[in-house]
Amino acid sequence: MALWQRLNARRLDLPLAGDGSGRYLPWIIAVMVYLSALGGLGLIVLSDTLSEWGRDLTATLTLQVPASSSAARLETVLGLLRATKAVTAVRLIEPAETARLLEPWLGNTVSIESLPLPRLIDLQVDPDARIDFALLRQRVASVVPGAQLEDHRLWLDRLRNFTVKLESVIAAIVVMIAAATVLTVVFAARTGLAIHHPIVEILHLLGARDQYIAGQFQHRALWLGLRGGAFGALAGAVTVLVLIPAAAGLQLPLRIAPHGIADVRLWLLLVLLPPAAGLVSMLTARLTVLRRLARMP
Amino acid sequence: MVTLENIGKRYDTGSEVLRDVSLNLEPGSFHFLTGASGAGKSTLLKILYLAEQQSRGVLNLFGTDVAVADRQVLAALRRRIGVVLQDFRLVPHLSVRENVALPLRIAGTPERQIDDNVGELLNWVGLADKMEARPATLSGGEQQRTAVARAIIGSPELLIADEPTGSVDDELAVTLVRLFERMNQLGATVVIATHNIDFVRRFAHARFHIEAGVLSGPLLP
Numbered sequence: 001m002a003l004w005q006r007l008n009a010r011r012l013d014l015p016l017a018g019d020g021s022g023r024y025l026p027w028i029i030a031v032m033v034y035l036s037a038l039g040g041l042g043l044i045v046l047s048d049t050l051s052e053w054g055r056d057l058t059a060t061l062t063l064q065v066p067a068s069s070s071a072a073r074l075e076t077v078l079g080l081l082r083a084t085k086a087v088t089a090v091r092l093i094e095p096a097e098t099a100r101l102l103e104p105w106l107g108n109t110v111s112i113e114s115l116p117l118p119r120l121i122d123l124q125v126d127p128d129a130r131i132d133f134a135l136l137r138q139r140v141a142s143v144v145p146g147a148q149l150e151d152h153r154l155w156l157d158r159l160r161n162f163t164v165k166l167e168s169v170i171a172a173i174v175v176m177i178a179a180a181t182v183l184t185v186v187f188a189a190r191t192g193l194a195i196h197h198p199i200v201e202i203l204h205l206l207g208a209r210d211q212y213i214a215g216q217f218q219h220r221a222l223w224l225g226l227r228g229g230a231f232g233a234l235a236g237a238v239t240v241l242v243l244i245p246a247a248a249g250l251q252l253p254l255r256i257a258p259h260g261i262a263d264v265r266l267w268l269l270l271v272l273l274p275p276a277a278g279l280v281s282m283l284t285a286r287l288t289v290l291r292r293l294a295r296m297p
Numbered sequence: 298m299v300t301l302e303n304i305g306k307r308y309d310t311g312s313e314v315l316r317d318v319s320l321n322l323e324p325g326s327f328h329f330l331t332g333a334s335g336a337g338k339s340t341l342l343k344i345l346y347l348a349e350q351q352s353r354g355v356l357n358l359f360g361t362d363v364a365v366a367d368r369q370v371l372a373a374l375r376r377r378i379g380v381v382l383q384d385f386r387l388v389p390h391l392s393v394r395e396n397v398a399l400p401l402r403i404a405g406t407p408e409r410q411i412d413d414n415v416g417e418l419l420n421w422v423g424l425a426d427k428m429e430a431r432p433a434t435l436s437g438g439e440q441q442r443t444a445v446a447r448a449i450i451g452s453p454e455l456l457i458a459d460e461p462t463g464s465v466d467d468e469l470a471v472t473l474v475r476l477f478e479r480m481n482q483l484g485a486t487v488v489i490a491t492h493n494i495d496f497v498r499r500f501a502h503a504r505f506h507i508e509a510g511v512l513s514g515p516l517l518p
Contacts, residue, residue, distance in 0.1 A: 013388070013391075013399070013402070015390045198386075199388050201386075202386050202388060202399075203399070203403065204375075205346065205348060205375065205380060205386075206375065206376070206399055206400045206403050206447075207372050207373065207374075207375035207376030207377075207378075207400065207403055207404070207451075208372065208403045209368070209369060209372045209403075210368060210372075212403060294368075297347065297348065297349055297350045297371075
């Protein structure tokens with residue numbers, strides 16, 4: 001009760017609510033928080049997706065055997081692979097399954113049987129084992145000339161490098177958004193201070209400490225930041241609920257956002273953003289006003 | 298209680314508006330400060346109530362050298378001073394009650410005590426029926442009494458009024474002086490600045506006179 005009375009009393013001294021200096025602040029903060037939420041959500045989803053792909057692909061190799069290869073050569077190469085130390089499982093992919101994998105690109109009007117499709121052999125390897133790929137390729141080629149062993153690690157590494165850069169860009173964007181939010185609050189606080197300068201002078205004359213005057217601005221900024229942050233987080237939640245199930249609906253061979261909307265971190269981020277926006281607004285307003293007041297005698 | 302030694306004040310690169318002002322105000326004293334417009338009265342008062350800093354010299358207020366005091370100490374010193382300015386400087390969006398309560402709120406006084414003290418004081422200055430009125434709806438005399446109530450609510454040790462005859466007629470200015478005299482009897486030190494020497498002669502108090510930034514006195518009534 002005493003705290004509420006103090007807050008209430010603070011609000012009475014300066015008519016900040018009706019001065020227009022913070023009228024658009026909640027909307028600007030809402031947009032900033034929404035963009036930050038997208039950035040944060042993007043980082044989480046990107047990181048998870050890459051980890052998932054990495055887990056799947058570092059343990060997998062694909063051998064393409066030319067369509068013209070005989071069944072005997074196919075059996076020989078299967079035997080060779082099974083005898084290879086680091087290979088934990090070997091599976092010959094049936095033509096029907098190959099056709100199903102190609103269907104998204106070729107459609108269902110093309111007769112798969114009429115195409116000279118290579119036979120695919122899916123290899124599971126021990127992710128911790130060191131495999132001499134050059135030797136394995138050489139041995140496979142000696143049995144089936146023209147066979148191609150695809151190691152996903154190479155392009156996965158390139159993808160990982162690209163993702164690190166992408167994550168850095170997203171992080172930089174989030175920092176810039178935070179900086180823009182701070183500048184907006186600084187501008188609003190300075191405007192409010194200029195509008196209410198005569199009253200601030202009276203409070204100063206009556207013996208108000210700088211913290212007392214700054215407290216009124218920070219109280220207002222906290223409220224505006226929380227309100228804007230809540231709107232932004234709400235928009236972020238709607239985006240999560242729309243986009244992530246849509247990504248799952250793509251039914252790609254490798255999943256995007258593997259944890260889906262049940263990922264606690266996504267919601268934790270959205271819950272934490274409004275208080276963070278309120279806190280940043282509050283501290284920015286406080287420091288801005290204190291710096292200005294320090295110029296008074 | 299209040300000591301000024303060789304105070305000088307200069308704005309930017311202009312000439313000095315106060316020159317070697319020295320004075321000593323004993324606790325419980327009552328002084329007028331007279332001088333023509335532009336003589337330096339308001340500047341001297343601003344230095345006294347800590348709205349401006351002197352360019353040189355020493356101001357010792359309640360035993361504290363203000364030149365070396367930090368901002369917290371300066372704020373605490375201001376709370377020991379009550380000021381009534383010519384234009385009253387009431388906060389327009391606050392009611393009479395809230396305006397008068399401001400010094401106590403700033404000092405962190407409990408709300409119940411604020412309500413009691415403000416009610417009692419407004420009754421004393423004859424504004425009990427105007428508690429919820431906004432300053433814009435008050436007459437000049439009522440605004441002045443509100444400003445006086447705000448100045449004395451915190452029982453200040455030093456009371457200052459700048460040109461009390463400036464915004465109201467002489468009769469109301471006399472009322473202010475009478476209120477200040479009652480506060481003086483309770484122990485407050487009082488300084489009232491005015492250009493109107495005829496007005497000052499109606500009271501039996503010593504005065505300082507300032508001319509072109511140079512202070513003389515105290516001159517006995």
